[in-house]
Amino acid sequence: MPHQIEFTVRSTDLDFIGHVNNAKYLEYMEWARFDWFWQTGLTLDELQRRAVMPVVVNININYRKELRIREQVVARTSAVKLGGKSFVIRHELFNQREELVADADVTMVMIDANTRRSTALPAELREALSAELALP
Template sequence: MPHLFHLTVRSTDIDSIGHVNNAKYLEYMEWARFDWIISKGFTLEELKRLGVMPVVVNITINYRKELRMLEEVQIKTSLIKHGEKSFVLRHKLFNQAQELASDADVTMVMIDAKLRKAVPLPEAIVQAMKDEM
């Protein structure tokens, strides 16, 4: 079942064309991604305690419908796969009319917070992911 995150488009998200700037879609997805990982019990403090941090290494995004100021947006985030050191989340952004406005697959790699090198996903995170799949 996808994790749900809601937001309202703000005036500062709008570009000169009058719709949400393309970079803001990525920011919206980042908010949803952190909400997803926190919902699994992995706050920033817990990740620091584990000595790891997830980093984005790839995003493939599709822009399908424009979003406008004050529009209510729903983001559905789902884990689509995980490996030894990485995982892939799919974000789907829906506008007020429940039309797909954007979707993206985001690949993240877990790194050691001090060494800044890829490391295996901690067992607690793997278990949380197994519960979702």
């Protein structure tokens, strides 16, 4: 089942034509991604303690509909693919009418914070991704 967070479009999210700036969609997805990580027990403090960090290496995003001020947004995050040191997650943003407004596949690589080289995924993350991928 996809992880889900909800929020409201703020005035500071808008560009000069009055809808959400394209870069803000990526920020919304980042909020969802961090919340998703925390739900697995891998908070920022825990990742720093382990000296490992997830790094975005690729994002493929589709902008489908505009979002406007005060709209309610639901961000859903789910696993798509699992590798030894990397994984792909999908973000989907929906407006209050349940219309898909944007979606993206995000490829991330886990790195050792000291050497800045790729490293194996933490067991908790691997288990969470594997469990999600096993769902119908």
